[in-house]
Each structure stands twice: as structure tokens, then as C-alpha cells.
Amino acid sequence: MSAAYLSEAETYYLRRLTSKRQRRPEHAADCPFFREQAPQRFREKRSAEAPVIDVPDGLFIAHRLAPEKLAEAPSDSEPDDRSRGVTIPRLARLLWQLMDMAQVNEVHPLPARRGRNMTMASEFARLRHAATRLEIAPGIPLSAHLYTHIDPFERKAVFARLRKAARTWPEGLAPQAFLALYANDISGTTLFLGQGKELHLKTRVQYSGSLIGPPYLVLVVVGEHNPRDGYAALRAFAQPLARTSAFIPVHNHHERKVACDLLDLQYHLRRRGIALGFKRPLFDLPSKIGTVRPDFVLDIHDSTTGEIIETALEVIASEDPEYLAAKRHQLSLLGKAGRVITARAATIDSHGTGAILKANLGIG
Incomplete structure (x- = not known):
């Protein structure tokens, strides 16, 4: 090593x-x-209390300089995360931060007489625009070193720009770039991209939950692995999406089904004078009882009656006892914060999300 x-x-x-x-x-x-020695590392059992997920602090960085000396002391300003108490990789939270700032996890109600203007190209454009408001080093915006296509990496243009930028890169920070790519599949250290292209990483691709199939949005950090090898694609985090044209993050098959159902329901409800918007929160949201993070937040306006409904929608995707205990705790908190409805996997599969909204909210 x-x-x-x-x-x-x-x-x-x-x-x-x-x-x-x-x-x-x-x-x-x-x-x-x-x-002091690091505490023993162990795998925690699922807790009934959901882990706190906050927006990452500081710069948009996922790679650090290697110690120049074998015994170089760590910086006092760096967090001591040796206990592995935080199970969510920083690269994941950085991707979620970018998605949240780009608002790709929010779907506004449909215009009165037009369709939805969402494509893969428009979603990537939103990510690039959000990147102008993040910094990978003081004075260096993420947008200067963010690529949404594999071609610049294959041509080694990413490396060339990094080498040039490294001459004036702020001292103490590792020059790094990021790729935000659409992937058809992931396996081990390999990303399978469009047009039969592949990207090989130095380490295994990280992901949360289970592999539920494409589409994936993958954030890759590019940096210097060591001076001998030069720049390379070091690590990646893959986030499953609802659709190729809708970068709504999902964590399991039934969340994906609900997100796609809601997208389709917008047209059905519009014909009845009902406007539906929704959000898939990525970070904890403030509420009157503290922070909460529902699976979905629905915002519904009936133009006929003037009724406005705001409700959380929680997806029950498994019958695993530990999973159900965690969900019961989550539902208890959400119930204190406001209105909440549940969507169980069996009902999602057999009747769809529209039937769940009709049964619980009387719309549709």
C-alpha cells in the first residue's frame, strides 16, 4: 500500500x-x-432511531493529501472519524448535497397547459448550475472541475486540467475533480456507462441500501492516488434514481415505484383540477418537534375546493422486524410533526400509489 x-x-x-x-x-x-488508539470497530445493529443526515460541512472535497512523512501528525482541524460511527460515506453526502442544491429531488406541480420539461440533459444542467455555488477549494468552484460526460476523462483532459490547476491550488488541499455520470450498472470497481463504455476505479463502488438496478447517478472523485501512478478515478458513490429523465433519488424498489407513480399521477390529477408537487428529502428537515426526514413530502392543491393538503408519505418496503421497528418509530415522530400516510409494499404493487392517496386523502 x-x-x-x-x-x-x-x-x-x-x-x-x-x-x-x-x-x-x-x-x-x-x-x-x-x-489514543481508535476504539474497536464493529457493525451496529439497526436502531429504531433513524440516523441524523446533515448537509456536509466545509468544502466539497472527498480526497485529502497523503502524509509526506510516515509519521506525519494529523491536522487538529480534521474530524476523528475512526470509530466508524458515521455509516454514510462522505461522497454520498456530497452527492446528496449537490442534488439537493440542484433541486432535482423536488418536482413542482405541472403547468396548467404544458407537460413536464424534464430530460436527462436538463437534470444534468441543473447539477452543473448548482456546482457554481459549491467550492472544492477556496476560490475554486466545483463547476470548474465537474464533468457530466466520460469523454473528457477518456481523453485525459480531466487530468491535464488538474495538473495545470495544481500549480496554484491552495496549500494543504488535494487537487481533485468530480465526474457525475449516468450508469447502467455497477459491479465491484467498475461502472458500466452508456454506449458500452466502462470506468474502472481504484476501490469498490459504494452505495446505500440494495442494488435495485438502473438508472444510477454516480459521483466519482478523481485525484492523485500516489505520485507514481498520478491521477486516477479513486472512489465513487452510486445513487439509484426514479427515472433517466427524473433524478429523484430512491433507496429501494418500492420508493422508485412510488416516485414514478407520483410523476404519472400529476397528469391524472391535473385533469381533475388538482395540482400535485412532491419532494424526496435527502437531509433532515426542521419541524415543530425537531428534525424529521420522511420518504416523501406531498403538496396538493385542489383548485375546485381550494383545499390545500401537505402530508408526509412513508414507504414500508419490507416486513423485516428490525426494519418495521425503525419505521414505527419514524411514523410516530412524523405523526407528531404533521399529517402522514403510509404506503406498504404489497399495496403499492397491487393497487398503486394513486389508490393509496385516494383511500387516505380522498383525492383522485
């Missing part, structure tokens, strides 16, 4: 040389390289 590779795991060589289990002595307490 190279020092650069180990730095991606935010660890250092001499920290590994000390070990209570192996009976190797610690650094002296006054040694500049002294640091």
Missing part, C-alpha cells in the same frame, strides 16, 4: 505500529505523534 492509499482511509503508519492487542508500546504522552 502507498501512503496516498492509506490517507484515503484517514489513517497513518505509526498509528498502526502501536497496538495494545499486539503488545506494542504507545508513543509517550508528550510525543507529537501520540494519539
Whole structure:
């Protein structure tokens, strides 16, 4: 392993040389390289309380400089995340931040006499526009090093621009670029893109939940793996989407079914004078009882009666006991925050989301 590779795991060589289990002595307490041993790592069981998901702090970065010396001390400003308490990769939260700022997770009500103007090209355009408001280094917008097509990477134009930018890159930060790509499939360290193209990474593709099939939106960080190998595609996070033309993030098959049903329902309801908009929250939302994160938030306006309905919609995608316990806790919180309806997997499959809205809200 190279020092650069180990730095991606935010660890250092001499920290590994000390070990209570192996009976190797610690650094002296006054040694500049002294640091308490990391706690034992373990896989946590599913908790009934949903993990907090906040917008990532600081710069839009997913790669750090490798220690120049084997025993280089970590920066005091860097968080100590060695306990692995945070199970959501930073790259995932960065992708969600970009999607949230681009508002691709929000669908507005249909115009009165027009269709929905959403295409893959328009969704990528929204991501690029949002990238102008994020920085990968002080004074360097993400948009300067964000690519939404594989061609610049294949031509090595991404590497060339990074090498040029590295000459004036702020000290202490690793030059890096990002690819936001549509993928048909992922397997191990390989992304399968359109037109039969593939992208190979240094590490396995990360994802949350289960692999539910394409389409995927994948965020790839490009940086220097080590000086010998130069720049490469280091890591990636794949987010399943509702449709190729709608970059609504979903985490399981039934969330995808609900999102697609809601998109189709917009046309059906418009003919009855009902406007439907919805959002798939990616981060915790403030409420009167604290922060909550429903699967969907629906905003419905009946122009005939003037009635306005705002409700959370929670998808029950599994009958696993631990999963159901977590959902019951979530539903209890959402019920205190406002109106909430549930959509169970069996009902979604047999009757569809439209029937669920009609039964619970009396619309449709």
C-alpha cells in the first residue's frame, strides 16, 4: 500500500505500529505523534432511531493529501472519524448535497397547459448550475472541475486540467475533480456507462441500501492516488434514481415505484383540477418537534375546493422486524410533526400509489 492509499482511509503508519492487542508500546504522552488508539470497530445493529443526515460541512472535497512523512501528525482541524460511527460515506453526502442544491429531488406541480420539461440533459444542467455555488477549494468552484460526460476523462483532459490547476491550488488541499455520470450498472470497481463504455476505479463502488438496478447517478472523485501512478478515478458513490429523465433519488424498489407513480399521477390529477408537487428529502428537515426526514413530502392543491393538503408519505418496503421497528418509530415522530400516510409494499404493487392517496386523502 502507498501512503496516498492509506490517507484515503484517514489513517497513518505509526498509528498502526502501536497496538495494545499486539503488545506494542504507545508513543509517550508528550510525543507529537501520540494519539489514543481508535476504539474497536464493529457493525451496529439497526436502531429504531433513524440516523441524523446533515448537509456536509466545509468544502466539497472527498480526497485529502497523503502524509509526506510516515509519521506525519494529523491536522487538529480534521474530524476523528475512526470509530466508524458515521455509516454514510462522505461522497454520498456530497452527492446528496449537490442534488439537493440542484433541486432535482423536488418536482413542482405541472403547468396548467404544458407537460413536464424534464430530460436527462436538463437534470444534468441543473447539477452543473448548482456546482457554481459549491467550492472544492477556496476560490475554486466545483463547476470548474465537474464533468457530466466520460469523454473528457477518456481523453485525459480531466487530468491535464488538474495538473495545470495544481500549480496554484491552495496549500494543504488535494487537487481533485468530480465526474457525475449516468450508469447502467455497477459491479465491484467498475461502472458500466452508456454506449458500452466502462470506468474502472481504484476501490469498490459504494452505495446505500440494495442494488435495485438502473438508472444510477454516480459521483466519482478523481485525484492523485500516489505520485507514481498520478491521477486516477479513486472512489465513487452510486445513487439509484426514479427515472433517466427524473433524478429523484430512491433507496429501494418500492420508493422508485412510488416516485414514478407520483410523476404519472400529476397528469391524472391535473385533469381533475388538482395540482400535485412532491419532494424526496435527502437531509433532515426542521419541524415543530425537531428534525424529521420522511420518504416523501406531498403538496396538493385542489383548485375546485381550494383545499390545500401537505402530508408526509412513508414507504414500508419490507416486513423485516428490525426494519418495521425503525419505521414505527419514524411514523410516530412524523405523526407528531404533521399529517402522514403510509404506503406498504404489497399495496403499492397491487393497487398503486394513486389508490393509496385516494383511500387516505380522498383525492383522485
